[in-house]
Amino acid sequence: MNVSSGTEYHEDRFRRFYAGNFDSLLAYALRRVEHPEDAADIVAEAFLVAWRRRHDLPADAEARLWLYGVARRVLANHQRGGTRRQRLGERLRQQITAAVAADPGTEVPERLAVQAALARLDEMDREVLMLTVWEGLEPREAASVLRVSPATFRTRLSRARARLRGLVGDDLGPPGHVLDALTAPAPKEGR
Incomplete structure (x- = not known):
């Protein structure tokens, strides 16, 4: 198999993988986030990881489970980032409140x-x-x-x-x- 047909094979396989798993992965993400737009971000990030690793995707049955694992890690990163954003926002609100209160x-x-x-x-x-x-x-x-x-x-x-x-x-x-x-x-x- 030449290089171009190998690339086409991986791209076709990824398209089928994407189409076959998108709805279930979106449902997975929607059940775990507060805002639907966050679920869309998680699904997009998970499929981006899958695209980058498309040459290493496991066999069909294992690929779906692998994708859920990727989505789980993306979700964990998203939640940690949300916690960091909340803490930062709270610190900024406290600093602004203190600055306003200190202003004569x-x-x-x-x-x-x-x-x-x-x-x-x-x-x-x-x-x-x-x-x-x-x-x-x-x-x-x-x-x-x-x-x-x-x-x-x-x-x-x-x-x-x-x-x-x-x-x-x-x-x-x-x-x-x-x-x-x-x-x-x-x-x-x-x-």
Whole structure:
């Protein structure tokens, strides 16, 4: 038998194998997954493995059992992947919740007014305020980010706070809102 007729033989055999086993393998997968689209993925992956190994398929009666074994391993991988995706999703939800809770802007009923005022400030004033409040940087750290001296940064911070106060006013509500954080004295730094 020449190479091309050997290849044709394996391809024809695979077509018959596929047609004869597709429905039963799909039913197998559907009974084991929560979502039908997952069953379709499992069947497709199992037949992909079978196609790649078509030259090594066992004899007809054994081939069906072999295919179920392949589908079982594909299903196990799929379920492990689903578990990993769920764990990752949960970790991301926790991180997002923590990040939102840590954002001082989410604690303020008047945050929209503060955000609108921030948007009206020039870019440098906004960046100075956001580096210290939202990013939590010390003035010397923020000065390093902006590549200015700490003294220059503290001057810019004081002016930016005054401009923001001028835009939103002093009476936004009870203590604890963003304006209090923005107008709090800068922490003392060691020299």
